[in-house]
Amino acid sequence: MLIAGNWKMNLNSSDLFEFQKLIVNEKIEKKVEIAIFPQFPQLQLAKQILSKYNVKIGAQSCSSQLSGAFTGDVSADAISDIGCDYCIVGHSERREFHNETNEFVKNSASLLLSQNITPIICVGESLNIKLQNRTQKFIHNQIKECIPDIVSSSLIIAYEPLWAIGTGRIPKNEEIMSVHNVIFNELSHVKNLKIIYGGSVNLSNCSNVLKLKNVHGALIGGSSLKFKDFLAIYKTAVKQVI
Numbered sequence: 259m260l261i262a263g264n265w266k267m268n269l270n271s272s273d274l275f276e277f278q279k280l281i282v283n284e285k286i287e288k289k290v291e292i293a294i295f296p297q298f299p300q301l302q303l304a305k306q307i308l309s310k311y312n313v314k315i316g317a318q319s320c321s322s323q324l325s326g327a328f329t330g331d332v333s334a335d336a337i338s339d340i341g342c343d344y345c346i347v348g349h350s351e352r353r354e355f356h357n358e359t360n361e362f363v364k365n366s367a368s369l370l371l372s373q374n375i376t377p378i379i380c381v382g383e384s385l386n387i388k389l390q391n392r393t394q395k396f397i398h399n400q401i402k403e404c405i406p407d408i409v410s411s412s413l414i415i416a417y418e419p420l421w422a423i424g425t426g427r428i429p430k431n432e433e434i435m436s437v438h439n440v441i442f443n444e445l446s447h448v449k450n451l452k453i454i455y456g457g458s459v460n461l462s463n464c465s466n467v468l469k470l471k472n473v474h475g476a477l478i479g480g481s482s483l484k485f486k487d488f489l490a491i492y493k494t495a496v497k498q499v500i
């Protein structure tokens with residue numbers, strides 16, 4: 259199980275120290291990982307002050323190119339230099355505001371795997387697609403186009419319906435399970451596969467989501483900024499598996 263906090267374009271170094279103050283008193287279990295995804299400039303500090311408490315660190319995006327003249331982009335190599343464990347790729351906000359395509363996602367994920375960083379590949383349907391009952395087909399296609407040809411190590415897929423991100427709306431249990439099953443069946447050849455859910459996960463709905471079959475954790479935006487809530491969600495996850 260993985261409880262991952264996507265801080266997006268929020269918080270700064272002093273917040274990292276606040277998070278550290280709280281995490282010092284937590285017991286981080288082996289069976290449930292906790293990870294945070296701060297902005298790039300905070301990654302190094304996050305690694306320095308949090309990895310000793312078994313908090314995993316991840317980046318929020320990665321270039322699809324190895325290196326070169328790509329001003330403002332960050333390479334898998336640079337992310338690996340910091341010692342990141344994870345990197346989110348293809349988040350819907352990257353797809354929408356930075357035109358990241360399935361092909362881009364596939365290339366980034368391949369580069370991350372070559373650096374032994376576990377990619378968290380985001381997939382999810384828009385409200386329009388959901389209303390047309392095309393969710394399963396759409397996710398099937400996204401998976402096919404985003405997954406690197408060779409997955410030698412671990413891989414995480416985050417199912418994040420676009421209409422559930424930051425809206426307070428969350429799919430029905432059956433809807434989450436059916437999409438997770440599509441992903442699971444499509445990627446049955448991947449040895450270390452986790453499928454996590456993201457989109458308006460909070461303290462009140464997390465136990466309901468985390469108990470579902472083939473749900474191996476959560477990618478949490480808004481509620482990860484409230485550290486006490488985030489840690490309480492972590493404890494809920496621990497209760498589910500121990």
Ligand code: PGA
Pocket residue numbers: 264418422423424425456457458459477478479480481
């Ligand atoms: P949310 O964001 O928890 O605020 O809905 C999730 C995400 O975008 O990863």
